[in-house]
Amino acid sequence: xxxxxxxxxxxxxxxxxxxxxxxxxxxxxxxxxxxxxxxxxxxxxxxxxxxxxxxxxxxxxxxxxxxxxxxxxxxxxxxxxxxxxxxxxxxxxxxxxxxxxxxxxxxxxxxxxxxxxxxxxxxxxxxxxxxxxxxxxxxxxxxxxxxxxxxxxxxxxxxxxxxxxxxxxxxxxxxxxxxxxxxxxxxxxxxxxxxxxxxxxxxxxxxxxxxxxxxxxxxxxxxxxxxxxxxxxxxxxxxxxxxxxxxxxxxxxxxxx
Amino acid sequence: xxxxxxxxxxxxxxxxxxxxxxxxxxxxxxxxxxxxxxxxxxxxxxxxxxxxxxxxxxxxxxxxxxxxxxxxxxxxxxxxxxxxxxxxxxxxxxxxxxxxxxxxxxxxxxxxxxxxxxxxxxxxxxxxxxxxxxxxxxxxxxxxxxxxxxxxxxxxxxxxxxxxxxxxxxxxxxxxxxxxxxxxxxxxxxxxxxxxxxxxxxxxxxxxxxxxxxxxxxxxxxxxxxxxxxxxxxxxxxxxxxx
Amino acid sequence: xxxxxxxxxxxxxxxxxxxxxxxxxxxxxxxxxxxxxxxxxxxxxxxxxxxxxxxxxxxxxxxxxxxxxxxxxxxxxxxxxxxxxxxxxxxxxxxxxxxxxxxxxxxxxxxxxxxxxxxxxxxxxxxxxxxxxxxxxxxxxxxxxxxxxxxxxxxxxxxxxxxxxxxxxxxxxxxxxxxxxxxxxxxxxxxxxxxxxxxxxxxxxxxxxxxxxxxxxxxxxxxxxxxxx
Numbered sequence: 001x002x003x004x005x006x007x008x009x010x011x012x013x014x015x016x017x018x019x020x021x022x023x024x025x026x027x028x029x030x031x032x033x034x035x036x037x038x039x040x041x042x043x044x045x046x047x048x049x050x051x052x053x054x055x056x057x058x059x060x061x062x063x064x065x066x067x068x069x070x071x072x073x074x075x076x077x078x079x080x081x082x083x084x085x086x087x088x089x090x091x092x093x094x095x096x097x098x099x100x101x102x103x104x105x106x107x108x109x110x111x112x113x114x115x116x117x118x119x120x121x122x123x124x125x126x127x128x129x130x131x132x133x134x135x136x137x138x139x140x141x142x143x144x145x146x147x148x149x150x151x152x153x154x155x156x157x158x159x160x161x162x163x164x165x166x167x168x169x170x171x172x173x174x175x176x177x178x179x180x181x182x183x184x185x186x187x188x189x190x191x192x193x194x195x196x197x198x199x200x201x202x203x204x205x206x207x208x209x210x211x212x213x214x215x216x217x218x219x220x221x222x223x224x225x226x227x228x229x230x231x232x233x234x235x236x237x238x239x240x241x242x243x244x245x246x247x248x249x250x251x252x253x254x255x256x257x
Numbered sequence: 258x259x260x261x262x263x264x265x266x267x268x269x270x271x272x273x274x275x276x277x278x279x280x281x282x283x284x285x286x287x288x289x290x291x292x293x294x295x296x297x298x299x300x301x302x303x304x305x306x307x308x309x310x311x312x313x314x315x316x317x318x319x320x321x322x323x324x325x326x327x328x329x330x331x332x333x334x335x336x337x338x339x340x341x342x343x344x345x346x347x348x349x350x351x352x353x354x355x356x357x358x359x360x361x362x363x364x365x366x367x368x369x370x371x372x373x374x375x376x377x378x379x380x381x382x383x384x385x386x387x388x389x390x391x392x393x394x395x396x397x398x399x400x401x402x403x404x405x406x407x408x409x410x411x412x413x414x415x416x417x418x419x420x421x422x423x424x425x426x427x428x429x430x431x432x433x434x435x436x437x438x439x440x441x442x443x444x445x446x447x448x449x450x451x452x453x454x455x456x457x458x459x460x461x462x463x464x465x466x467x468x469x470x471x472x473x474x475x476x477x478x479x480x481x482x483x484x485x486x487x488x489x490x491x492x493x494x495x496x497x498x499x500x
Numbered sequence: 501x502x503x504x505x506x507x508x509x510x511x512x513x514x515x516x517x518x519x520x521x522x523x524x525x526x527x528x529x530x531x532x533x534x535x536x537x538x539x540x541x542x543x544x545x546x547x548x549x550x551x552x553x554x555x556x557x558x559x560x561x562x563x564x565x566x567x568x569x570x571x572x573x574x575x576x577x578x579x580x581x582x583x584x585x586x587x588x589x590x591x592x593x594x595x596x597x598x599x600x601x602x603x604x605x606x607x608x609x610x611x612x613x614x615x616x617x618x619x620x621x622x623x624x625x626x627x628x629x630x631x632x633x634x635x636x637x638x639x640x641x642x643x644x645x646x647x648x649x650x651x652x653x654x655x656x657x658x659x660x661x662x663x664x665x666x667x668x669x670x671x672x673x674x675x676x677x678x679x680x681x682x683x684x685x686x687x688x689x690x691x692x693x694x695x696x697x698x699x700x701x702x703x704x705x706x707x708x709x710x711x712x713x714x715x716x717x718x719x720x721x722x723x724x725x726x727x728x729x
Contacts, residue, residue: 006365010351017353041564044676044710045610049564052556060552082349085410088315089366090338177553180531205519212525214553220607221532222642229528236521243514250507257317 003091007099008106011073015107020068028061028115032122039126047128054119055216059141062112063173066145069104070152071165084257093253094246101153101245108145112138136225137216143237147208148173150244157251176210208240258328260293260418260449261314265323268309268473283309284473286323291451291466293328293417296444298464299453300492306473307453308346311422314451315343327418339367342411346422348403350395356382356406357391360413367414377413385409404428408439419443421452425459437463457489469495532606539603546604559605566597566611570618594619595628602635609643612636614678616649621684626657645671649681661688672701679705679714686721699727 015021035053039046077083086096116138124130151172156165186200213233215225225233266287272279284306291297299307312318314325316333325332328340350359357378364374382388385405390398395406404427411419424440425433440450440463454460460467461481469477469492476495479488533555541547541558549558570591598615602608612633620629630653636646652667668685671677682701689698699722706718 002368003366006362010354010362013358014351014353038560038564041567042560043567044614044678045560045563048610049560052560056554056557060554077351080349081345081347082351084312084317084345085343085348085350085363086366087317088338088341088343089363089414090335090368091366092335174551177551178536181535181537184535184537205522209522209525210553211531212522212529217553217555217605218532218607219556220605220609222607222640223532225529229525232521232524232528236518236525239514239518239521243511243518246507246511246514250504250511253503253507254319256319257312 003095004099004102007086007091007096008103011069011100011103012107014073015065015069015103018073020072021065021107024061024065024068025111025114028057028111029118031057031061032115032119036122036126047123047126050119050123050126051128051134051219052216054115054122055137055141058112058115058119058138059144059216061115062108062141062145063148065111066104066108066149067152067166067169069107070100070149071156071162071169074100074153075156075162075165078255078257081257087257094249097153097245097249097252101150101248104149104153105146108149109142112142112145133215133219136230137219140213140215140233143234144210144213146237146241147176147210147213147244150241150248151208154244154248154251157248157255172208173210176208177214179204179207179209179211182207209236213237258293259290259326260295260328261289261291261451262326262329263287263289263310263313263323264326266310266313266320266325267322268306268313268318269321282473284313287473287475289468289475289478291449293449294444294447295465296440296450296452296463298460298467299451299470300455300457300460300467300488301453301470302455302496305470307470308422309473310470311343311420311451311453314420315341339414340417342414342416342419344407344411344419344421344424346426348407348410350403350406350410352396353394355392355394356387356398356409359395359406360409363410363413369414377415381409381413384412400427401429401432404432408436417448419448419450419452421450423454424452425454425456433459457492461488471496534603534606539600541604542600546600550604555604559601559608559611562597562601562604563608563611566594566601566615569597570594590623594623595625595632598632599635602632602639606639609636609640609645610676610678612646613649613676614680616646616653617678617680617684620649620653620656621680626653629653645674661692664688665692679709679711683714683717690721690725695725699725703727 032054035050035057038053039049042049083096087093116134120134148169152165152169155168155172156162159165159168182200182204186197189196189200266284266289267282268284270281270283272281287306287310299310301307309318313320314327314332316338327334327337330337351362354362360378360381361374364377369377379388382391385408387402387405387409390402395403398406408424411421421440425436428436437459440452443450444463452460452464465481467479467481467488468475469479476498477491479491481488484491536547536550539546539550541550546558546562549555549561594615598611598619601611601615605611612635616629616633616636619625619632630650633646633650633653636643637650640646648667648671652664652671655661655663655667665685665688668681668688672682672685682705686698686701686705689695689701702718702721702725706715706722709715709718
């Protein structure tokens with residue numbers, strides 16, 4: 001456990017000493033603030049637009065910073081071989097992966113909290129009355145990051161170049177938001193007489209299902225989520241992320257440097 | 258006691274292409290025994306398998322066949338890694354850390370307590386003359402300073418077995434001399450050292466025993482004490498014989 | 501090898517758990533947004549927005565585009581003056597644009613209210629307004645104000661203004677009541693000769709509207725009725 005902490009700690013240090021980290025944060029804050037400009041064009045719905053653009057920016061930039069940390073730093077460390085000075089010490093391979101992963105998550109959590117407090121401040125200035133669904137939306141943004149970071153690590157262990165890791169991760173991010181379309185595709189194919197239901201169903205369950213975690217997109221949904229659904233959603237995110245992370249450990253433990 | 262023993266150690270690299278795979282044999286049936294408290298030199302041309310052997314001994318590579326015993330214990334074994342110090346040929350560090358942060362980080366990986374760590378880090382930095390640079394980032398270090406921090410990370414946890422991959426390559430004459438002194442001092446302290454090199458003269462000066470590695474095979478083991486002909490002649494002879 | 505197998509033994513139940521939990525979520529909760537093929541996004545921005553899980557943002561952008569198209573201020577002011585003489589066929593795309601906004605976010609209540617209000621009270625396109633509001637009822641069955649608006653629009657269509665008034669009086673009690681509805685009610689009051697009530701609404705609009713031109717329209721109405729000089 002101590003070693004996982006040590007690795008998480010240096011991942012955090014590595015992140016905050018990187019210019020990219022500040023660029024991402026700065027850019028996010030600029031977008032959140034510029035949402036005010038958009039809100040001026042939106043007539044009576046000012047706070048709605050600030051809220052939406054703000055939450056969107058938080059998610060996109062949390063996603064970007066997680067990708068940067070998972071692909072840029074982890075893959076970078078394997079490419080420049082500085083990893084060999086870590087693995088020749090009494091560190092188990094799973095400790096390395098889980099340490100890296102928890103470091104990335106801590107950074108993401110910090111990012112998300114910082115950006116959300118900026119957004120909250122802006123909303124309060126604009127006379128928004130607090131809605132607890134905001135917290136729910138932010139929490140679920142974090143859960144999405146929990147899943148995508150785990151996947152990004154796994155992908156960068158499998159693929160060889162940063163570009164391919166980033167594009168595959170991005171591709172999964174998009175697919176995860178349209179998983180319901182697989183059902184539609186199945187329906188269309190069945191009408192055409194093509195029967196690959198089981199195959200599609202397998203893909204459906206293997207893909208990360210971000211759609212259901214994307215609460216910020218249906219914040220106005222009239223039947224709000226109940227506690228049990230939230231429980232299962234959280235459980236799903238954690239289970240999925242740990243599958244991905246343990247798969248990373250599996251791949252990593254067979255890797256030579 | 259035997260510090261390192263390998264049994265039929267074989268490493269074949271498999272490079273997978275889309276439809277075919279290419280196999281290159283880096284080490285073949287290597288049987289080697291190195292006694293403790295000795296300096297053993299691995300001599301060989303580039304690509305003879307020296308680095309592969311060292312990497313197998315620290316678990317960065319997995320043997321295709323055969324096994325490794327370190328201090329009579331089957332490797333890989335996690336606790337053995339705390340008794341080994343490894344210096345890669347081109348050490349690459351976490352450049353955004355400062356010297357002392359780097360060593361503290363490595364110290365944590367050995368599970369050293371804060372107090373022990375502080376003590377060890379200070380002592381090691383002192384040993385490699387980097388005390389005044391302890392709070393400088395590695396990114397700002399000169400090449401020579403990076404070499405020294407490389408040695409510092411080897412000595413940090415006071416290992417019994419040191420594996421040094423080309424420790425003198427890229428050093429200036431003064432650096433080479435210092436490295437030689439360090440190695441001899443460590444030997445006096447009772448450490449076992451395995452170093453690889455393609456500089457015959459360097460090996461000659463510090464080693465008790467030399468193994469000549471050529472094309473993945475151990476061709477000859479030479480005891481330096483009482484050696485009559487020059488090591489250089491022996492080496493070139495062995496290598497050209499094999500060709 | 502043994503290590504890999506033991507890892508697999510750990511991973512497989514976790515995978516099972518992940519599938520099980522996803523199934524549990526689905527069982528309890530149907531994904532509440534339309535498929536992208538149903539949205540038929542008119543611009544690649546909305547398409548990508550939907551792909552990236554940014555439907556509310558896309559809907560907001562479509563909403564801003566709608567407002568730009570409708571030119572809130574200009575449009576409203578014009579129709580404030582010529583309430584009953586507006587030309588039909590103006591702003592042809594108003595309904596389809598509103599519909600796109602609410603296809604992207606079916607729970608955007610204000611878009612239905614605004615669209616319905618403008619279509620009915622500014623353009624006398626009652627059927628289109630009702631179509632939009634019925635869509636709203638379908639997506640938000642619990643949001644009863646859509647029904648209120650529909651009732652008001654139906655009575656406006658049949659010119660039963662006496663029945664319209666109480667409905668709109670109810671509607672304007674809410675903070676998110678579009679200005680177009682308030683203006684319409686003020687005009688009814690004026691036509692019916694209930695100047696005091698009309699004045700109250702215009703004063704309220706003058707005080708609260710963010711729209712320069714709506715405020716100046718309110719001012720001119722108030723001047724007309726001898727309140728302002």
